[in-house]
Amino acid sequence: MSAPSSTAMVSNTSSKAQGARRSKIYSSVSIKDEVLRELWRTTVREQWKREQQRRRMVRWRLNKKERVAEMLLERQELEKVLQTRVQEARVASDKKAPQTMDEALRLVTIESAALMRENLILQEAIDHHVKLENSLQLDAQKLMTQQCPPDAAKMKTGASAAAAKWTPQIEDDGGWCVVFQDGAPSFHFHPFSREQVDQIRTRHEKILMKSSTHA
Numbered sequence: 001m002s003a004p005s006s007t008a009m010v011s012n013t014s015s016k017a018q019g020a021r022r023s024k025i026y027s028s029v030s031i032k033d034e035v036l037r038e039l040w041r042t043t044v045r046e047q048w049k050r051e052q053q054r055r056r057m058v059r060w061r062l063n064k065k066e067r068v069a070e071m072l073l074e075r076q077e078l079e080k081v082l083q084t085r086v087q088e089a090r091v092a093s094d095k096k097a098p099q100t101m102d103e104a105l106r107l108v109t110i111e112s113a114a115l116m117r118e119n120l121i122l123q124e125a126i127d128h129h130v131k132l133e134n135s136l137q138l139d140a141q142k143l144m145t146q147q148c149p150p151d152a153a154k155m156k157t158g159a160s161a162a163a164a165k166w167t168p169q170i171e172d173d174g175g176w177c178v179v180f181q182d183g184a185p186s187f188h189f190h191p192f193s194r195e196q197v198d199q200i201r202t203r204h205e206k207i208l209m210k211s212s213t214h215a
Contacts, residue, residue, distance in 0.1 A: 079117070086114040132204055 192200075 082113060082117065086110055132208065136200065136204060
């Protein structure tokens with residue numbers, strides 16, 4: 001038999017090299033596919049977890065709303081019962097004085113509960129009006145300061161430290177910037193128009209109505 005030719009040997013070596021390259025390519029593709037599959041599985045798990053969390057939050061909010069509604073309803077029912085008993089006790093006390101210590105104690109207890117409830121209602125109303133007043137003051141300050149020039153604090157006033165110079169601004173429809181010589185923050189004063197007063201009053205009346213509805 002004749003020895004294999006050099007051409008055949010080169011061809012055989014080339015075939016082996018191509019086979020090795022194909023194996024590397026297939027291996028690389030397989031690794032990439034596995035990485036992509038793992039990434040996809042991780043993404044699916046994360047999406048599932050987020051969806052479960054979202055559903056739990058929705059159920060929690062619904063349960064919370066239901067509990068709040070039940071508590072409000074129970075409070076209203078208890079207030080009705082209390083008002084009824086207070087009214088009955090007052091009518092009974094007007095008709096005749098308590099004959100026993102137990103009756104007197106019962107009347108005193110009911111009257112005390114009624115007074116505590118009335119005080120609570122008054123305190124809530126006072127707190128609401130204080131918040132409303134503070135909100136009105138903030139709105140007024142915003143309206144007064146929104147057009148005050150930034151360099152107003154540097155203006156010379158020629159007045160004493162206890163007084164302020166009122167510098168009219170023609171472009172502000174009669175408003176003026178108040179600048180204090182002692183370095184206190186300046187502010188722009190602009191008289192409220194009737195429309196602005198009505199808008200502020202209407203807005204806060206709506207807030208008051210909503211608060212009264214939920215009380």
